Amino acid sequence: MIFKKRTFFGHEPQRETPDHPAExxxxxxxxxxxxxxxxxxxxxxxxxxxxxxxGGTVATEDEIFRAEEAAKSVAGVGEVINRIGISKVGSG
Known part of the structure; x- marks a missing residue:
């Protein structure tokens, strides 16, 4: 199988990131x-x-903080609302 570089009329296509919440x-x-x-x-x-x-759960409070900081580091993110809880593994 041969893979070719994508071109549009001989030029590499420009990719624009849509301003869509899913992206x-x-x-x-x-x-x-x-x-x-x-x-x-x-x-x-x-x-x-x-x-x-x-939302959802993680194992420790440190992971809650890391998740929020990681989300804030993404380009285009405004406010981060953090509703992550700590999982209660082993409780029954």
Whole structure:
């Protein structure tokens, strides 16, 4: 199989990031997924314009802080509302 570089009339196409909340959610979720010292498997990201709502659970308070800081570091994020809780593993 041969892979060719994408071109448009001989030029590389310009890519513009849409101003869509789903795109911002994707960027924030990716940032949380790769943030060191953070297991964001149970964290949800919801955007309304440039405002980001973080929900779900993590294991420690330190991870709650790291998630908020990671979300704030993403370009285009305005306010971060952090509603992440601490998971209660082992309680029954």
């Amino acid at each position: 911002l959610e994707r960027k924030v979720a990716h940032c949380l997924a790769v943030a060191p010292g953070l297991d964001a498997a149970d964290v949800t990201v919801t955007c309304n314009g440039s405002n980001v709502l973080l």
